[in-house]
Amino acid sequence: MHDHKDKETLITLSGAGIRRGGRTLVEGVDLTIGRGEIVTLIGPNGSGKSTTAKMATGVLKPSMGRVTRKPGLRIGYVPQKLSIDWTLPLNVERLMTLTGRYADGEIAAALEAVGAAHLRKAAVQELSGGEFQRVLFARAMIRKPDLLVLDEPVQGVDFSGEIALYQLIRQIRDDTRAGVLMISHDLHVVMAETDTVLCLNGHVCCRGTPGAVKQSPEYLRLFGARAGLAIYQHHHDHEHHDDGCVVGAEHHQHEGHHHGH
Amino acid sequence: MLSDFFSRALVAGIGLAAVTGPLGCFVVWRRMAYFGDTMAHSALLGVALSILLSVNMTLGVFAVAALVAGALLLLQRQNTLSTDALLGILSHSSLAVGLVIVGFLTQVRIDLMGFLFGDILAVSVDDIVVIYGGGLAILAILALNWRPLLAATVSPELAEAEGLRPEASRIVLMLLMALVIAIAMKLVGVLLITSLLIIPAATARRLSATPEMMAVIAALLGAVAVVGGLFGSRSWDTASGPSIVVMALAIFLVSLAVPTARLFGRREQNGT
Numbered sequence: 203m204h205d206h207k208d209k210e211t212l213i214t215l216s217g218a219g220i221r222r223g224g225r226t227l228v229e230g231v232d233l234t235i236g237r238g239e240i241v242t243l244i245g246p247n248g249s250g251k252s253t254t255a256k257m258a259t260g261v262l263k264p265s266m267g268r269v270t271r272k273p274g275l276r277i278g279y280v281p282q283k284l285s286i287d288w289t290l291p292l293n294v295e296r297l298m299t300l301t302g303r304y305a306d307g308e309i310a311a312a313l314e315a316v317g318a319a320h321l322r323k324a325a326v327q328e329l330s331g332g333e334f335q336r337v338l339f340a341r342a343m344i345r346k347p348d349l350l351v352l353d354e355p356v357q358g359v360d361f362s363g364e365i366a367l368y369q370l371i372r373q374i375r376d377d378t379r380a381g382v383l384m385i386s387h388d389l390h391v392v393m394a395e396t397d398t399v400l401c402l403n404g405h406v407c408c409r410g411t412p413g414a415v416k417q418s419p420e421y422l423r424l425f426g427a428r429a430g431l432a433i434y435q436h437h438h439d440h441e442h443h444d445d446g447c448v449v450g451a452e453h454h455q456h457e458g459h460h461h462g463h
Numbered sequence: 464m465l466s467d468f469f470s471r472a473l474v475a476g477i478g479l480a481a482v483t484g485p486l487g488c489f490v491v492w493r494r495m496a497y498f499g500d501t502m503a504h505s506a507l508l509g510v511a512l513s514i515l516l517s518v519n520m521t522l523g524v525f526a527v528a529a530l531v532a533g534a535l536l537l538l539q540r541q542n543t544l545s546t547d548a549l550l551g552i553l554s555h556s557s558l559a560v561g562l563v564i565v566g567f568l569t570q571v572r573i574d575l576m577g578f579l580f581g582d583i584l585a586v587s588v589d590d591i592v593v594i595y596g597g598g599l600a601i602l603a604i605l606a607l608n609w610r611p612l613l614a615a616t617v618s619p620e621l622a623e624a625e626g627l628r629p630e631a632s633r634i635v636l637m638l639l640m641a642l643v644i645a646i647a648m649k650l651v652g653v654l655l656i657t658s659l660l661i662i663p664a665a666t667a668r669r670l671s672a673t674p675e676m677m678a679v680i681a682a683l684l685g686a687v688a689v690v691g692g693l694f695g696s697r698s699w700d701t702a703s704g705p706s707i708v709v710m711a712l713a714i715f716l717v718s719l720a721v722p723t724a725r726l727f728g729r730r731e732q733n734g735t
Contacts, residue, residue: 261623279621279624279625281621286617288668289491291673293672293673299610300621301625303610
């Protein structure tokens with residue numbers, strides 16, 4: 203595991219929470235994200251994952267506790283899903299400069315890095331789910347972000363696509379040394395490289411390395427004894443079933459897709 | 464050049480088309496067509512109130528259209544009726560209230576048809592100054608805010624997460640629409656304004672590969688519709704505002720026949 207002591211801290215949340223209309227959405231979140239660090243938020247629908255991420259990025263002001271960010275923190279955001287209407291003529295190249303201006307060479311390099319250089323002139327409406335996801339990663343990376351926020355990065359991607367995306371995330375982290383904040387719908391699979399898993403259910407119900415969370419009684423209580431957290435390892439140190447599922451994650455295929463916020 | 468009414472109409476119409484083209488693209492992208500209609504219908508209420516309170520009509524129409532937009536924003540926050548139903552209520556009731564007030568204004572005679580369908584042939588040099596002044600302001604605001612406006616259109620969450628303010632973009636667009644309606648009402652009338660926003664933009668979509676290209680092409684197509692419509696109305700002695708809209712429609716229909724799919728935005732290996 204990584205030693206964070208010498209890493210620049212990007213974001214600190216201490217006791218942060220949001221109350222809205224007399225209802226507490228999430229409370230008591232303590233979290234730090236450092237450069238090169240991967241933090242994954244997991245939890246059921248309505249558990250406050252998105253709210254927590256929005257507090258971290260500054261979209262929402264905490265109504266309790268404190269949030270501090272490195273001054274001038276640059277954020278790259280990969281949205282959960284992006285459906286772009288046919289009426290908007292948008293090709294990949296133009297999508298890359300959506301929130302900022304970049305030189306030709308930068309666009310080419312960013313697309314190259316995610317293996318999407320050949321898609322440069324393609325209309326975004328014509329991309330497959332996996333291609334679009336890669337392009338969105340490239341778009342977030344071109345900003346040279348300090349922090350990459352990934353909202354459900356593997357949603358709607360099949361298992362091999364999921365593995366490829368995890369590799370991509372790891373590679374981006376290694377290349378750019380950006381911090382990564384990942385929101386995951388999937389309660390059963392997290393990246394092995396994740397430094398901290400924060401399991402939310404209106405509050406932080408457990409936290410730690412993927413290995414520690416997997417063992418934690420709170421995690422098992424929240425998601426049931428059968429839940430078994432599968433930790434996606436880049437190296438093949440886990441078992442595969444014939445259908446390609448990671449052992450311990452059998453039902454993630456079935457349960458991991460109740461979407462919508 | 465501006466001495467005869469026909470060239471004044473041409474100049475005014477082209478100026479208007481230059482603005483409704485790019486702004487209309489946002490209306491199409493953001494699915495705000497019905498919203499634009501609602502604001503345009505409220506323009507008649509603006510006219511009636513301007514006469515009642517004797518204030519400048521362009522100003523009055525802008526104020527009422529902006530208020531209707533504000534009312535919609537507030538009502539949407541209530542999360543009760545759908546936006547669709549809210550727009551229906553605002554649209555027709557503001558038109559009706561406007562008509563009722565007009566009925567009470569016995570001391571002034573109002574050419575209702577003029578407001579509903581416009582009279583571009585009656586445009587004065589002063590009107591042209593207003594159209595070009597207001598139009599340049601609208602285009603400048605659009606150009607200066609283009610990137611955030613477009614980003615907010617593509618994905619509000621993404622724009623917000625990367626430090627832009629999509630809610631502000633939305634309000635800017637609403638105010639610009641109120642402004643263009645105030646300017647355009649006299650030319651094409653309350654009932655036809657939205658068509659100048661939507662039809663050229665919709666036509667331009669099939670001919671464009673980028674949003675910027677679509678905005679420019681929409682402006683050009685709008686100008687062609689104005690020129691064609693005005694000459695048509697002179698030749699066949701038809702109403703000028705509707706003739707412009709009919710011309711825009713004709714261009715749209717012709718564009719449907721162009722096999723643009725092969726020009727832009729399609730890849731060779733098309734899976735679906």
